[in-house]
Amino acid sequence: xxxxxxxxxxxxxxxxxxxxxxxxxxxxxxxxxxxxxxxxxxxxxxxxxxxxxxxxxxxxxxxxxxxxxxxxxxxxxxxxxxxxxxxxxxxxxxxxxxxxxxxxxxxxxxxxxxxxxxxxxxxxxxxxxxxxxxxxxxxxxxxxxxxxxxxxxxxxxxxxxxxxxxxxxxxxxxxxxxxxxxxxxxxxxxxxxxxxxxxxxxxxxxxxxxxxxxxxxxxxxxxxxxxxxxxxxxxxxxxxxxxxxxxxxxxxxxxxxxxxxxxxxxxxxxxxxxxxxxxxxxxxxxxxxxxxxxxxxxxxxxxxxxxxxxxxxxxxxxxxxxxxxxxxxxxxxxxxxxxxxxxxxxxxxxxxxxxxxxxxxxxxxxxxxxxxxxxxxxxxxxxxxxxxxxxxxxxxxxxxxxxxxxxxxxxxxxxxxxxxxxxxxxxxxxxxxxxxxxxxxxxxxxxxxxxxxxxxxxxxxxxxxxxxxxxxxxxxxxxxxxxxxxxxxxxxxxxxxxxxxxxxxxxxxxxxxxxxxxxxxxxxxxxxxxxxxxxxxxxxxxxxxxxxxxxxxxxxxxxxxxxxxxxxxxxxxxxxxxx
Numbered sequence: 001x002x003x004x005x006x007x008x009x010x011x012x013x014x015x016x017x018x019x020x021x022x023x024x025x026x027x028x029x030x031x032x033x034x035x036x037x038x039x040x041x042x043x044x045x046x047x048x049x050x051x052x053x054x055x056x057x058x059x060x061x062x063x064x065x066x067x068x069x070x071x072x073x074x075x076x077x078x079x080x081x082x083x084x085x086x087x088x089x090x091x092x093x094x095x096x097x098x099x100x101x102x103x104x105x106x107x108x109x110x111x112x113x114x115x116x117x118x119x120x121x122x123x124x125x126x127x128x129x130x131x132x133x134x135x136x137x138x139x140x141x142x143x144x145x146x147x148x149x150x151x152x153x154x155x156x157x158x159x160x161x162x163x164x165x166x167x168x169x170x171x172x173x174x175x176x177x178x179x180x181x182x183x184x185x186x187x188x189x190x191x192x193x194x195x196x197x198x199x200x201x202x203x204x205x206x207x208x209x210x211x212x213x214x215x216x217x218x219x220x221x222x223x224x225x226x227x228x229x230x231x232x233x234x235x236x237x238x239x240x241x242x243x244x245x246x247x248x249x250x251x252x253x254x255x256x257x258x259x260x261x262x263x264x265x266x267x268x269x270x271x272x273x274x275x276x277x278x279x280x281x282x283x284x285x286x287x288x289x290x291x292x293x294x295x296x297x298x299x300x301x302x303x304x305x306x307x308x309x310x311x312x313x314x315x316x317x318x319x320x321x322x323x324x325x326x327x328x329x330x331x332x333x334x335x336x337x338x339x340x341x342x343x344x345x346x347x348x349x350x351x352x353x354x355x356x357x358x359x360x361x362x363x364x365x366x367x368x369x370x371x372x373x374x375x376x377x378x379x380x381x382x383x384x385x386x387x388x389x390x391x392x393x394x395x396x397x398x399x400x401x402x403x404x405x406x407x408x409x410x411x412x413x414x415x416x417x418x419x420x421x422x423x424x425x426x427x428x429x430x431x432x433x434x435x436x437x438x439x440x441x442x443x444x445x446x447x448x449x450x451x452x453x454x455x456x457x458x459x460x461x462x463x464x465x466x467x468x469x470x471x472x473x474x475x476x477x478x479x480x481x482x483x484x485x486x487x488x489x490x491x492x493x494x495x496x497x498x499x500x501x502x503x504x505x506x507x508x509x510x511x512x513x514x515x516x517x518x519x520x521x522x523x524x525x526x527x528x529x530x531x532x533x534x535x536x537x538x539x540x541x542x543x544x545x546x547x548x549x550x551x552x553x554x555x556x557x558x559x560x561x562x563x564x565x566x567x568x569x570x571x572x573x574x575x576x577x578x579x
Contacts, residue, residue: 013313018094033149035079035149036149038079040152041072043157043288043291044288046284047281050278098133101320102125106126111389119206120204121200121202124198125315148299162268162277162281162285171259171260187246187308191242191311192315194235197231197235197238201232210471246305326387326389328407329408331405336399338414338494338525339362339363339397340385341397343394343395343396345358347380348392354548355391357548358377358545358548358550362541364399365525366525368526369539369543371543372544372546378529382417382497385403386417387403415497416491417488419499420499420500422483428464429464432468434487448486450486450519452482468480534574539556542555
């Protein structure tokens with residue numbers, strides 16, 4: 001993170017999150033000032049308590065002094081409830097907005113970002129880092145408000161009673177400067193390491209639970225447990241160091257305060273015994289110094305608390321400052337037609353070149369199939385077409401218009417996609433098909449019949465309102481694929497992208513769903529990625545890819561007649577039998 005971002009961290013948080021709540025925080029600050037001031041008044045009230053009640057024996061003074069002290073505690077109790085309630089509401093609102101902003105921003109970042117950042121690490125950013133920041137606002141505002149006001153009031157009382165005693169009480173204060181600076185730097189550094197370890201922990205948990213079948217089948221429970229134990233042990237050691245170091249400043253404050261007490265006792269005690277000062281003076285001063293002890297310790301601990309929060313804030317803003325390279329274009333109108341053209345398109349992932357001058361055309365209203373060995377760039381074509389990523393160079397047009405001119409929402413509304421591994425959410429079948437959009441029941445029923453979702457949904461206890469389970473785990477692979485197909489049917493977009501859409505179906509279901517997809521494809525521009533070549537025999541055009549470029553294209557019969565790369569793939573898959 002840039003230096004300016006570090007130095008302006010609090011200013012950025014104020015601008016982005018805290019400023020809308022300044023009226024509420026101002027009210028809380030007022031009550032904090034009142035609460036903090038009561039300690040100073042309380043210590044001052046001990047002077048008449050000792051001088052007039054205990055020493056002089058004035059019984060009338062006992063009642064008004066006692067009543068005043070009770071009133072102070074009552075005011076302190078009421079103001080404490082009010083300011084804490086207000087600050088908790090601000091704390092929760094800020095934490096909630098941070099989490100929402102982080103997730104919303106992450107969802108707009110490029111696919112390459114998710115290749116660098118595993119889901120567990122991102123979950124920890126959204127949950128763990130915002131949680132670490134969340135509590136600091138109440139702690140800081142309460143500490144910086146109530147405790148500072150309390151100290152000002154208490155030291156005002158101390159100075160009014162005797163300035164020399166006050167200087168004696170603060171004689172060891174310079175000893176705190178260098179340790180405080182060192183503690184801040186150390187805690188910040190260790191907290192960064194701890195937050196990274198927490199991300200590693202969340203990643204390990206996510207991967208183990210997501211791959212629990214593989215873990216159990218391969219009997220690697222002990223290995224995964226050991227890896228997890230190593231991570232949490234690093235967290236334990238780091239947290240112990242942070243806690244021990246964070247306790248240094250409050251401990252030094254204890255020592256400095258103890259020196260102050262000795263100094264005041266030596267100086268003030270002698271004056272009282274000589275009759276130069278009253279017992280009330282000494283007790284009021286001594287009480288002010290005693291009451292200042294806890295606010296001083298809390299303020300000393302705030303240095304470490306801020307460093308912990310600052311480390312998490314840096315990680316949060318590191319995400320928020322990440323800009324997507326795929327920018328939405330200005331064009332809000334849909335394309336005039338759905339003709340797709342790739343012209344000399346290159347793309348690399350790091351040092352790996354995926355596409356090498358890819359050029360082909362998918363005519364509007366026709367079915368174009370992409371075939372070739374794994375790693376040829378077929379799925380990359382879909383990612384580029386929907387602008388999940390952008391090419392290094394070359395142009396991709398839709399209806400003769402460069403796709404980067406379209407607003408991303410407009411562009412992606414042109415596509416329905418069914419992938420080989422469909423993504424389902426831990427929601428109902430209905431919600432997984434509609435994805436939150438409003439459709440009438442007749443359209444939904446038609447889509448479920450077409451995709452044969454109705455065949456198995458009718459047998460489930462709640463029908464379409466049955467839960468799909470985490471990542472669709474309550475369904476079989478074929479059922480998940482049918483739900484994804486129903487989603488595409490209902491979306492009814494003009495361009496259909498199919499990535500082995502029937503691969504997880506049994507033979508009977510495949511035939512039925514393939515008929516449904518053929519019906520859905522009629523009149524639409526359809527791109528099909530196919531490994532099972534029998535499914536694309538009737539495509540209008542077959543484009544054969546190898547190593548990121550087109551090596552031949554044409555209809556099935558044309559390519560078989562050529563006896564080139566496509567014919568070799570067919571013979572490899574079917575032998576001498578024509579599919």
